[in-house]
Amino acid sequence: MKLILKNGIVYDPANGINGERMDICIKDGKIVEKVRGAKEIDVSNKLVMPAGFDIHSHIAGGKVNVGRLFRPEDSLRRLVPKRDALRGGSGYSVPTVHLIGYDYALMGYTTVIEPAVPPLMARHTHHELNEIPIIDKACFPLYDGNWFVMKYIAEEKMEELKTYVAWLLWATKGYSVKITNPGGTEAWGWGKNVHDIDEEVPYFGVTPREIITNLVEVVNELKLPHSVHLHCNMLGEPGNYEITIKTLQLVRNKDFEGRQSLHVTHLQFHCYGGDSWKTFESKADEVAKEVNKNENVMIDTGNVIFGDTTTMTADAPMEFDLFMLTGLKWANKDVELETAPGVTPYVYSPKVLVNAIQWAIGLELALLIKPEKVIMTTDHPNGGVFTDYPKVIAWLMSKKAREEMLAKTHKSTEHRTLLSSIDKEYDFYEIAMITRSNPAKDAGFPNKGHLGVGADADVAVYDINPLEVNPSREPKKIERAFSRAYMTVKGGEIVVKEGEIVNVVGGRTFWVDATGKVDRSLIEKDLDYFFKRYYSVNLSNYVVGEEELRRSERVCVS
Numbered sequence: 001m002k003l004i005l006k007n008g009i010v011y012d013p014a015n016g017i018n019g020e021r022m023d024i025c026i027k028d029g030k031i032v033e034k035v036r037g038a039k040e041i042d043v044s045n046k047l048v049m050p051a052g053f054d055i056h057s058h059i060a061g062g063k064v065n066v067g068r069l070f071r072p073e074d075s076l077r078r079l080v081p082k083r084d085a086l087r088g089g090s091g092y093s094v095p096t097v098h099l100i101g102y103d104y105a106l107m108g109y110t111t112v113i114e115p116a117v118p119p120l121m122a123r124h125t126h127h128e129l130n131e132i133p134i135i136d137k138a139c140f141p142l143y144d145g146n147w148f149v150m151k152y153i154a155e156e157k158m159e160e161l162k163t164y165v166a167w168l169l170w171a172t173k174g175y176s177v178k179i180t181n182p183g184g185t186e187a188w189g190w191g192k193n194v195h196d197i198d199e200e201v202p203y204f205g206v207t208p209r210e211i212i213t214n215l216v217e218v219v220n221e222l223k224l225p226h227s228v229h230l231h232c233n234m235l236g237e238p239g240n241y242e243i244t245i246k247t248l249q250l251v252r253n254k255d256f257e258g259r260q261s262l263h264v265t266h267l268q269f270h271c272y273g274g275d276s277w278k279t280f281e282s283k284a285d286e287v288a289k290e291v292n293k294n295e296n297v298m299i300d301t302g303n304v305i306f307g308d309t310t311t312m313t314a315d316a317p318m319e320f321d322l323f324m325l326t327g328l329k330w331a332n333k334d335v336e337l338e339t340a341p342g343v344t345p346y347v348y349s350p351k352v353l354v355n356a357i358q359w360a361i362g363l364e365l366a367l368l369i370k371p372e373k374v375i376m377t378t379d380h381p382n383g384g385v386f387t388d389y390p391k392v393i394a395w396l397m398s399k400k401a402r403e404e405m406l407a408k409t410h411k412s413t414e415h416r417t418l419l420s421s422i423d424k425e426y427d428f429y430e431i432a433m434i435t436r437s438n439p440a441k442d443a444g445f446p447n448k449g450h451l452g453v454g455a456d457a458d459v460a461v462y463d464i465n466p467l468e469v470n471p472s473r474e475p476k477k478i479e480r481a482f483s484r485a486y487m488t489v490k491g492g493e494i495v496v497k498e499g500e501i502v503n504v505v506g507g508r509t510f511w512v513d514a515t516g517k518v519d520r521s522l523i524e525k526d527l528d529y530f531f532k533r534y535y536s537v538n539l540s541n542y543v544v545g546e547e548e549l550r551r552s553e554r555v556c557v558s
C-alpha cells in the first residue's frame with residue numbers, strides 16, 4: 001500500500017522534528033522520501049507522531065491469566081460485544097487478548113513488550129501473544145531467581161553464565177534479560193525475602209548485587225539490543241529509595257563502551273522515604289538526582305492512576321505483603337527453578353495518603369528527570385491500566401490538571417511530596433520522546449519510534465491542532481485526543497480511522513538470537529543434569545520452536 005499523510009503537524013524527536021507541517025510518505029510498510037501514485041489522506045492541522053511504543057506492560061502469560069481467572073468481577077466490569085470483523089471480549093484491568101490489540105491501536109500504539117515471562121511459561125506466553133492482533137510484540141524472560149544463574153555466579157563461571165543467558169533467550173524466544181527482585185523470589189521459596197543488595201540468597205550464597213552486576217556484564221558482552229531490565233529489590237516498601245540509589249550506583253561511572261547498561265523499571269514504586277506507612281513520603285527528588293547524573297541508566301516511571309486494578313509481578317514476597325495489607329484475595333505461582341509470581345487486586349484511592357503520594361511520585365519523577373531518560377508507563381496493570389495513559393499525559397502537560405487532582409487527594413499529600421512546587425510542563429515534543437523515541441531506542445528497535453526514511457510505517461495521528469491548543473490550560477482536550485487516535489497506521493496499513501478499528505492486521509514477535517556468540521557445549525552437562533533431576537519437563541519440550549511464533553522476527557546479534 002502507498003500512502004501520503006498530507007500536511008500534518010509532525011513531532012519526531014529522533015529526527016529533531018518539532019512541530020513542522022509536513023507530509024509523511026509510505027510505501028511497502030516503510031517510511032520513504034517520496035512516493036508516486038499513492039492514496040493521499042489530508043491530516044491538515046492534526047498532530048502526527050510515530051506510533052506509541054510500550055516498553056513495559058503485562059499483557060500475556062501465566063500471571064495475566066491468573067488475574068483473568070480469579071477476578072470475574074474485573075471481567076464483568078467491561079463487556080465488549082462482537083462487532084463486524086472485530087472479536088468480542090471482556091476485562092478492565094486484565095482484558096482478553098483481542099481487546100488488548102484493539103485498545104493499543106485505538107490509542108495510536110503499535111509495539112508492546114511483555115516484561116516478565118517465567119521461562120517455563122514462555123510457550124504459553126507466545127501462543128497468547130500470537131493471538132493479540134495488530135501490535136508488534138516482544139517478551140523478556142525472567143533471570144532473577146534462576147538456579148543456573150545463581151549457580152554460575154556462585155562458582156564465578158562467567159563464560160557459562162553468558163552461554164546460559166544466550167541459550168535461554170533462544171529457548172524462550174525472548175528479547176532481553178529481566179530481573180525482578182533479584183534473589184528475592186528464590187528466598188520466597190523458603191518464606192523469606194532479601195532486604196538489601198548485599199543480603200545473601202539462602203542456599204546459593206550470592207547477593208542481589210552480584211546477580212545484577214554479573215548479568216549487566218554478560219548482557220553487555222553479548223551486545224544485546226536492550227540492556228538488563230531491572231525491577232529493584234524492596235518494591236513498595238517505605239524507605240526503599242536508599243536501596244534504589246545504591247542499585248543505580250552499581251553502573252554509574254562504569255565504561256560500557258557507550259552502551260546504556262541498565263533499565264530500571266517502574267521507578268515510582270522504588271522512591272519511598274519514611275520508615276513505616278505512617279511516615280511514608282516521596283524521595284523522588286533524591287532518586288531523580290542520581291538518575292540524572294548516571295549516564296548508563298534509563299528509567300520508566302510506573303505512574304499510579306487512581307482506581308481499581310489487578311497487581312501482578314514476579315515479586316512474590318511483595319505481593320504477599322500487599323495481600324496482608326489489604327486482606328483481599330491473593331494467588332501465588334511457583335515456577336520450579338525459575339521464579340515465583342503473585343497476583344492480588346488493589347484499589348488506589350486519592351483519599352488514602354500512601355496512594356496519593358504514589359500518584360505524586362510518578363509525576364515528580366517524569367518532571368524532575370531529564371526527558372531523554374524517561375519512558376512513560378503505568379507498569380500496566382500494576383499502577384493503572386494502559387488505557388489511562390492519556391490521563392498521565394495531561395498531568396505532565398498541565399500544572400493546572402495536577403493541581404486539580406492534588407486538591408482531591410488526602411490533605412497531607414502536598415507536605416509529603418514536592419509536586420506542587422514543580423512548574424515544569426511537558427510539550428508535545430517531549431511527550432513524543434517519552435512514549436515513542438525513548439522506548440524504541442532504549443529497547444533497541446532501530447526501525448521503531450521515529451519517522452525517518454526506512455523506519456516501519458507505524459504512525460499515529462491525533463485529532464488536535466498542536467499549534468493552536470494550549471495544553472497547560474486545556475488538559476481535557478489533550479486527554480481526549482490521546483485517548484482515541486484519529487488514525488493509526490501499522491506497517492503501512494490504516495488500522496484505525498476516525499477513532500474506530502477499520503482493519504485487523506497481524507503483529508510480529510521480535511526475539512533475540514545471540515547463540516552465534518557462545519558455545520552451547522559449555523553448559524550441555526548442566527542442562528542435562530538440571531532437566532533430568534529437577535524440572536518437570538524434558539529439555540526437548542522446554543524449548544519454544546520458532547515455528548510456534550506466528551510471525552517471528554529474529555534479531556541476530558552474532
Ligand SMILES: [Zn+2]
Nearest residue numbers: 056115116379
Ligand atoms: Zn512490571
